[in-house]
Amino acid sequence: MTRHLVDVFETMVSMQASLQPMADIPLFESRVTGSVGFAGANVTGAVYLHMSAPFATTFAAAMLGLKPAEISDDNEVNDVIGEAANMVTGGLKSWLCDAGTDCAMSTPAIIRGKSFSIEPAPEVEREWLVFECDKNFIVVEIHIKLN
Amino acid sequence: MATKVLSVDDSRTIRLIVGRAFKPYDCEMVEACNGEEGLAAAAREKPDLIILDVTMPIMDGVTMLTRLKEDEALKAIPVIMLTAESGRENVLHIAKLGVRDYLVKPFKEDQLIEKVGRVISLQKKAAVPA
Numbered sequence: 001m002t003r004h005l006v007d008v009f010e011t012m013v014s015m016q017a018s019l020q021p022m023a024d025i026p027l028f029e030s031r032v033t034g035s036v037g038f039a040g041a042n043v044t045g046a047v048y049l050h051m052s053a054p055f056a057t058t059f060a061a062a063m064l065g066l067k068p069a070e071i072s073d074d075n076e077v078n079d080v081i082g083e084a085a086n087m088v089t090g091g092l093k094s095w096l097c098d099a100g101t102d103c104a105m106s107t108p109a110i111i112r113g114k115s116f117s118i119e120p121a122p123e124v125e126r127e128w129l130v131f132e133c134d135k136n137f138i139v140v141e142i143h144i145k146l147n
Numbered sequence: 148m149a150t151k152v153l154s155v156d157d158s159r160t161i162r163l164i165v166g167r168a169f170k171p172y173d174c175e176m177v178e179a180c181n182g183e184e185g186l187a188a189a190a191r192e193k194p195d196l197i198i199l200d201v202t203m204p205i206m207d208g209v210t211m212l213t214r215l216k217e218d219e220a221l222k223a224i225p226v227i228m229l230t231a232e233s234g235r236e237n238v239l240h241i242a243k244l245g246v247r248d249y250l251v252k253p254f255k256e257d258q259l260i261e262k263v264g265r266v267i268s269l270q271k272k273a274a275v276p277a
Contacts, residue, residue, distance in 0.1 A: 080160045083252075086252070090232045098234050098236075106202075107157060107204050
């Protein structure tokens with residue numbers, strides 16, 4: 001999962017992301033979150049990719065080959081962050097699939113806002129991975145339930 | 148005559164990246180944002196190649212590919228699939244459907260062109276005289 005997120009950043013936008021030691025989950029003043037669900041006979045869950053709104057714009061601009069100031073529409077950022085969440089979730093799905101736990105992925109959804117949290121459903125395990133990229137934090141939140 | 152490439156992906160970002168990859172080549176790009184639109188575009192435009200995403204709303208890439216291969220008029224069009232999933236089962240499943248090749252996201256534009264170059268002949272755009 002760690003390798004996959006690093007690959008997404010390195011391959012798609014030539015940015016270096018590094019996993020941070022377990023620390024407090026960074027708080028973003030305004031946040032863009034891309035989420036992709038997955039479900040199969042033996043597993044259900046979702047992956048949430050969180051980053052600050054300004055960094056999401058920088059990331060989207062890099063992916064689209066633009067300057068951040070040229071991004072005028074939140075939909076452009078949403079599409080890029082959704083696609084990045086899709087790629088990160090694809091890495092997890094591949095790992096689950098190779099471990100004999102096949103599942104299907106949803107199309108991405110985007111959440112934007114300030115001061116919100118995503119609570120897991122009962123019996124769902126939650127994992128956090130915190131990455132740093134160019135002095136910005138990226139948080140991958142994984143909710144997973146193995147049946 | 149320009150090579151016609153149909154890019155089917157629900158993400159505008161990916162369609163843009165695919166289009167950018169083909170920019171140096173004499174290609175006409177056609178876009179569709181789901182399998183249903185993709186099938187209609189394939190029938191209308193008769194592309195030389197289809198770059199097809201797997202996970203899409205309305206009709207996914209696997210269903211579109213299956214329908215394409217059932218259609219006598221369209222089944223010969225080569226398809227390269229783009230997938231976020233590199234799992235063994237997924238790759239085998241895609242291969243059985245009759246794709247010419249597949250590319251796992253994230254990908255670089257030159258990786259896409261390399262795969263395409265193995266399936267169809269790409270011509271660089273002629274330099275415009277100064």
